[in-house]
Amino acid sequence: MEPIVQVAGFTKVYGSSRVVDSISFEIFPGEIFALLGPNGAGKTTTLECLEGIRKASEGKLLVSGLCPEKDFQKMRKVLGVQLQASALPDIITVEEAMNMFCLYLGTETRYDLLERFDLKSKYKTEFCKLSTGQQRKLILAISLAHHPKLLILDEPTAGLDVNTRVELHQIMREERAKGTAILLASHDMSEVEDLADRVAILVKGKIVAAGTPNEIITSGDSKVRIHVKTQKNSLFDMQFGEMPITKDTEGYGIFDTEDIEGAVSQILSHIKSNEDKLLDLRVERPSLEDRFINITRSGGLQ
Amino acid sequence: MKAIMNHLNFEFKSVLRDKTLLLMYYLFPLIFYFMMAAIMPSVYADFSKGMVPGMIVFTIIVSSLLGMPNPMVLNKEKGIYRSYKIYGVPLKSVFIIPVITTMIHITVVSFIILVSSSALFGAALPQNILSFFGVYAVVLFAFTGLGALIAVCSPNGRLTVLLAQLVFLPSMMLGGVMMPSSVLSKAVQKASMLLPTTYATNALNAVYSGQQALFSLQGSLYILILGGSIAYALAAYLFTWDSRSSNALRNLGGLAVLIPYILGILLL
Structure with a gap:
C-alpha cells in the first residue's frame, strides 16, 4: 500500500535552533498516526510544514505525492486540517462558513456533515456564539467537507467535555474506516492509546520512540x-x-x-x-x- | 468566481452586522456630516462651498484608515487568515475583498452626502459629474491602498489605530477637510502636502466647483495614483498570513509610500 504521508530526513531550523532534527515517518490510508511530545518538541512545526504553511529547511515531505510547499493549492484538495486554534470570523454563521469554504474547496455545501455533527439547529448561529465543542465540530466538518485523504488534527479534543470528546473520537474512527489517514497531535495519552494505530514520540525535535501504543508501552521496563x-x-x-x-x-x-x-x-x-x-x-x-x-x-x- | 462572489457578499454583510464597523463606515461619517452642515455655515460662511468634497474625503479617510485596517489586523492576529489559507482561500480574496467592500460602503455614504447636501442644505451639485466621479475614484484608490498598507504593516490593533491617527488627525486639521488649505500659511501649506488628503481635497474641490485648483489638479491626480499604486504594491509584497510571520524591520519598507507625497512637496 502506498503511504499518504512520506517524511524523510525532515529538519526545520529557526535561526540557530534545530526545532525538528531529521525525522522520518510514513502514514498509510486508514491509519491514525499520533505525534506525541512535550511542549516545544516540534510537533506543531512538523504539522505546519506538512500543511504547507511553513517551509522545511531540509528533507522530503510528501502528502499524496504532492510537495506541501510547491503544490500548496493542489494539496488543499487532499488535505483536511483542524488547527490547534482554528479561527473563523466571529460573525460568520455556521451555514455561511460551510458554504464559503465548500465553494473555495470546489465541493457542494455539506449540509449532511452539519447534520452529522449536530449543528443543524445552529445554521444561523454566529461562530462566536457557538460553544467550544460546537466550534471544533464546525471546523472538523469543514475539514472533512471535500473528502480529504489526510486529516491533520492538532489537539482536537483539548478543553472539551467528555461527551463531545467521545463523539469526536467516534467521528475519527468512522473516518479511519472510510480509508482517511489521520495525523493526530495530542497531549491526551488516553485518547492516543485508545485511538492511534501507531505513535511517534518527539523529544527536542527527534523521534525517540515509535511503534504501536502497545509496542511503546512494552518497550520500557516490563514491571x-x-x-x-x-x-x-x-x-x-x-x-x-x-x-x-x-x-x-x-x-x-x-x-x-x-x-x-x-x-x-x-x-x-x-x-x-x-x-x-x-x-x-x-x-x-x-x-x-x-x-x-x-x-x-x-x-x-x- | 462563485466562491469569490460569495465571500464578497459575506464581507459586505459583516460590516452591517458588526456594530463597530457600522459606526466607522456609516454612523460616524454621516453624523459628522450632518453636524458640520448644520453648525459650520454659521461659523464660517464659505463652508458650504467646499462642504461636499470635504465630507466625502472625510468619509473616505474614516472608512479606509479607521474602519478597514482594524478587522484585517485582527484576522491576522487571531489566525483567521491562517485558517483561510489552509481551507483554500486565495491571497487575492483575502486582500482584495475587504478593499472592494470598503469601496462599496464608502460610495453608498458618499452618494447619501451628495444627494442630501443638495436637498437639505442647498449645496450645488458637481459642475462636471463625470470628472467628479473620476477624481473620486482616484482618491478612493489612494486611500484604500494606504489603509491596506497600514493593515499589512501593523502587528496589532493598538498600533493600527496609532498609525491611522497619524494620518487622520493632521488630515483633519491641515488637509483641507474642515477649512480650505488657502487659509493656512505658505509653510504649513507646503508641509500639509505630505498628506494625501491635501491632494484629494485640492482635486475634488476643483472638479466639484469647476474653479481653479489651489495647486496643479493634474499633478495632484498623478501623486494620488502613484501613492495608491505604491501602497497597493507594498501591501501585496509585505502581506503575511499570520502575525507570527510578520517582520517589523521589513515592514518599515512601508514608509516608501511617502515618496510620491515628498515628490509633491518638491515639484508642485
Whole structure:
C-alpha cells in the first residue's frame, strides 16, 4: 500500500535552533498516526510544514505525492486540517462558513456533515456564539467537507467535555474506516492509546520512540504494579525478598514486579500463613502516559 | 468566481452586522456630516462651498484608515487568515475583498452626502459629474491602498489605530477637510502636502466647483495614483498570513509610500 504521508530526513531550523532534527515517518490510508511530545518538541512545526504553511529547511515531505510547499493549492484538495486554534470570523454563521469554504474547496455545501455533527439547529448561529465543542465540530466538518485523504488534527479534543470528546473520537474512527489517514497531535495519552494505530514520540525535535501504543508501552521496563489491601495489614511486617513494598495513603501495599505469577502467589501464601484476610488485589499494567513520562523525563535516552 | 462572489457578499454583510464597523463606515461619517452642515455655515460662511468634497474625503479617510485596517489586523492576529489559507482561500480574496467592500460602503455614504447636501442644505451639485466621479475614484484608490498598507504593516490593533491617527488627525486639521488649505500659511501649506488628503481635497474641490485648483489638479491626480499604486504594491509584497510571520524591520519598507507625497512637496 502506498503511504499518504512520506517524511524523510525532515529538519526545520529557526535561526540557530534545530526545532525538528531529521525525522522520518510514513502514514498509510486508514491509519491514525499520533505525534506525541512535550511542549516545544516540534510537533506543531512538523504539522505546519506538512500543511504547507511553513517551509522545511531540509528533507522530503510528501502528502499524496504532492510537495506541501510547491503544490500548496493542489494539496488543499487532499488535505483536511483542524488547527490547534482554528479561527473563523466571529460573525460568520455556521451555514455561511460551510458554504464559503465548500465553494473555495470546489465541493457542494455539506449540509449532511452539519447534520452529522449536530449543528443543524445552529445554521444561523454566529461562530462566536457557538460553544467550544460546537466550534471544533464546525471546523472538523469543514475539514472533512471535500473528502480529504489526510486529516491533520492538532489537539482536537483539548478543553472539551467528555461527551463531545467521545463523539469526536467516534467521528475519527468512522473516518479511519472510510480509508482517511489521520495525523493526530495530542497531549491526551488516553485518547492516543485508545485511538492511534501507531505513535511517534518527539523529544527536542527527534523521534525517540515509535511503534504501536502497545509496542511503546512494552518497550520500557516490563514491571507491573500490584495493589493489595488486607484486613490486618500483615503485608507490611514482612520482607518479600527483592520485591520492595510501599504503602499508599489508603492502606494499600504496592509492589512493582516483573513476575506477576510469582508475586501474587507469594502474597497470597503470606496472607494465609498470617491468618490475614485479602480485601482487594489489583494488577496494573503501565500506561502509555507512564511510558511517555519515562521517555520524556530521560530526554529520550531510554 | 462563485466562491469569490460569495465571500464578497459575506464581507459586505459583516460590516452591517458588526456594530463597530457600522459606526466607522456609516454612523460616524454621516453624523459628522450632518453636524458640520448644520453648525459650520454659521461659523464660517464659505463652508458650504467646499462642504461636499470635504465630507466625502472625510468619509473616505474614516472608512479606509479607521474602519478597514482594524478587522484585517485582527484576522491576522487571531489566525483567521491562517485558517483561510489552509481551507483554500486565495491571497487575492483575502486582500482584495475587504478593499472592494470598503469601496462599496464608502460610495453608498458618499452618494447619501451628495444627494442630501443638495436637498437639505442647498449645496450645488458637481459642475462636471463625470470628472467628479473620476477624481473620486482616484482618491478612493489612494486611500484604500494606504489603509491596506497600514493593515499589512501593523502587528496589532493598538498600533493600527496609532498609525491611522497619524494620518487622520493632521488630515483633519491641515488637509483641507474642515477649512480650505488657502487659509493656512505658505509653510504649513507646503508641509500639509505630505498628506494625501491635501491632494484629494485640492482635486475634488476643483472638479466639484469647476474653479481653479489651489495647486496643479493634474499633478495632484498623478501623486494620488502613484501613492495608491505604491501602497497597493507594498501591501501585496509585505502581506503575511499570520502575525507570527510578520517582520517589523521589513515592514518599515512601508514608509516608501511617502515618496510620491515628498515628490509633491518638491515639484508642485
